[in-house]
Amino acid sequence: SAAIVWFRQDLRVLDNDALQRACVNHECVHAVALRTPKQWLQHDWSAIKWDLYERRLVTLANELAELGIVLTVLDVPDYAAIPDALCEFTQRHNATAVYWNRDYALDEVRRDHQVEQVLVEVDVHVNQLDSNVLVAPEQIKNGKGEYYRVFTPFFKAWLQHLANVGIPAPYTRETIKRANQNTAKHDVTAQAPAQTARPVLTSEAWSVTEGDVRRKAQRYVREQVQDYKQQRDLPALDGTSMLSAYFEIGVLSPRVAAHLLQKQSPDFPFGLSEGAHTWLSELAWREFYQHLMFHEPRLSRGEAFQVETDGFPWRNDKVEFAAWCEGKTGVPIVDAGMRQLNETGWMHNRVRMIVASFLVKDLHIDWRWGERYFMQRLIDGSFAANNGGWQWSAGTGTDAAPYFRVFNPFRQSEKFDPEGSYIRRWVKELADVPTKYIHDPASYLAAQYGQDLPYPVPIVDHAERRTDFIAKFKVAKSAA
Numbered sequence: 117s118a119a120i121v122w123f124r125q126d127l128r129v130l131d132n133d134a135l136q137r138a139c140v141n142h143e144c145v146h147a148v149a150l151r152t153p154k155q156w157l158q159h160d161w162s163a164i165k166w167d168l169y170e171r172r173l174v175t176l177a178n179e180l181a182e183l184g185i186v187l188t189v190l191d192v193p194d195y196a197a198i199p200d201a202l203c204e205f206t207q208r209h210n211a212t213a214v215y216w217n218r219d220y221a222l223d224e225v226r227r228d229h230q231v232e233q234v235l236v237e238v239d240v241h242v243n244q245l246d247s248n249v250l251v252a253p254e255q256i257k258n259g260k261g262e263y264y265r266v267f268t269p270f271f272k273a274w275l276q277h278l279a280n281v282g283i284p285a286p287y288t289r290e291t292i293k294r295a296n297q298n299t300a301k302h303d304v305t306a307q308a309p310a311q312t313a314r315p316v317l318t319s320e321a322w323s324v325t326e327g328d329v330r331r332k333a334q335r336y337v338r339e340q341v342q343d344y345k346q347q348r349d350l351p352a353l354d355g356t357s358m359l360s361a362y363f364e365i366g367v368l369s370p371r372v373a374a375h376l377l378q379k380q381s382p383d384f385p386f387g388l389s390e391g392a393h394t395w396l397s398e399l400a401w402r403e404f405y406q407h408l409m410f411h412e413p414r415l416s417r418g419e420a421f422q423v424e425t426d427g428f429p430w431r432n433d434k435v436e437f438a439a440w441c442e443g444k445t446g447v448p449i450v451d452a453g454m455r456q457l458n459e460t461g462w463m464h465n466r467v468r469m470i471v472a473s474f475l476v477k478d479l480h481i482d483w484r485w486g487e488r489y490f491m492q493r494l495i496d497g498s499f500a501a502n503n504g505g506w507q508w509s510a511g512t513g514t515d516a517a518p519y520f521r522v523f524n525p526f527r528q529s530e531k532f533d534p535e536g537s538y539i540r541r542w543v544k545e546l547a548d549v550p551t552k553y554i555h556d557p558a559s560y561l562a563a564q565y566g567q568d569l570p571y572p573v574p575i576v577d578h579a580e581r582r583t584d585f586i587a588k589f590k591v592a593k594s595a596a
């Protein structure tokens with residue numbers, strides 16, 4: 117019999133449950149991906165993520181062709197058009213089953229439900245797998261049978277679950293080849309789909325072959341992960357894996373990453389070095405936020421996790437917002453981060469936290485504005501991780517930083533970019549400022565340049581805005 121594998125946020129051949137199962141259970145497998153430009157715009161996909169996705173479709177088509185599987189790329193405007201398009205595709209290939217790996221945000225859950233309904237009506241069997249996370253959202257619950265709202269107990273349960281069920285070795289190309297018995301009969305040439313319209317910012321700096329991505333992960337875990345705990349907060353270093361974009365579109369599966377760590381400890385997920393353990397906890401954060409999306413559909417509708425925080429009187433000053441977006445706030449670490457984002461589509465995690473805190477707690481701008489701007493720029497833009505990161509920073513989320521703990525961006529800068537190297541790399545006007553002044557250069561620049569400043573003075577007074585934020589947030593929370 118024939119089956120369809122529908123590729124979405126799982127653009128990989130290796131360790132892809134949907135692909136593997138389809139190949140084991142059917143003699144003939146067709147692959148399909150659907151591009152939905154209108155939907156991607158509605159979901160604020162950045163140009164660079166869009167470009168990465170499209171480039172990956174081309175290499176995926178080649179990698180599947182080597183296994184004798186044709187990838188067809190269909191173009192429809194949005195999710196609403198998918199059920200009919202997929203149903204027609206399935207019938208055209210006389211397929212009796214469709215396989216996919218689940219996504220967990222509301223629009224995707226609804227989309228999949230609608231597709232399932234249409235397929236079931238024409239007697240096509242739907243198989244949904246959980247290959248994009250190590251632990252599926254239904255698999256862990258607290259003592260009351262509810263999902264975890266706080267990360268630390270979640271992480272404990274998540275680790276225990278991994279210890280109980282173990283991590284099977286990821287599927288290899290050979291298993292798929294063996295399973296896909298049809299391979300020998302097929303002579304498949306991949307047809308590169310023409311690009312859709314949007315991308316203007318190229319993602320060429322990011323390789324999209326599965327071999328390269330896997331080697332990057334292997335190298336990181338072999339050579340750097342042990343130092344992760346010490347290095348991950350220093351934006352001037354390349355101390356983190358830079359794999360997030362690959363996790364997001366699924367070129368790399370978390371199981372492959374976990375398997376690499378497993379080689380470092382026979383007691384995996386326990387017994388890891390401090391660095392490896394901390395890195396594993398980041399993979400758990402990624403899943404924590406996906407679980408939250410799944411269990412709290414209202415988060416997908418833009419609601420704060422702590423609804424009462426929605427009473428905060430946001431200033432939403434458009435001029436200040438523009439200064440933040442452009443990296444012209446006069447606070448060097450904030451501007452460096454925003455410029456890194458604008459120029460490369462990526463920003464270091466520590467700096468993401470600093471710029472987010474600044475937008476919310478210094479500028480008093482609704483965190484959703486920042487969330488949206490990030491999505492429109494990030495190469496790794498992930499609805500769940502981004503929403504989680506913003507709500508954490510804003511103090512509105514589950515497990516959030518307490519609202520009264522406000523980052524001082526100048527102190528953060530001194531602590532995490534002590535030499536100012538990260539600042540100088542991205543804020544060229546400050547390249548010659550001595551280290552002593554680099555974090556807060558206003559007085560130095562005034563003495564050097566008088567009125568004709570090459571770089572703005574801070575657009576707000578941190579101490580004043582901080583006090584004001586705490587007072588108003590307290591009122592908003594207690595009024596609810």
Ligand code: FAD
Nearest residue numbers: 356357358359360398402465468496497498501502505506
């Ligand atoms: P590493 O430090 O090497 O971590 C390994 C992997 O763990 C990452 O690739 C990522 O998949 C996951 N991860 C790490 N930290 C987090 C975290 N805090 N939450 C969830 N997953 C995590 N991450 C995204 O993938 N997409 C986003 O859109 C995104 N938006 C963010 C917005 C804000 C305001 C904040 C504070 C954080 C955001 N993050 C987001 C989380 C984090 O900043 C990035 O995952 C990380 O910087 C990616 O770099 P890396 O691959 O080198 O990560």
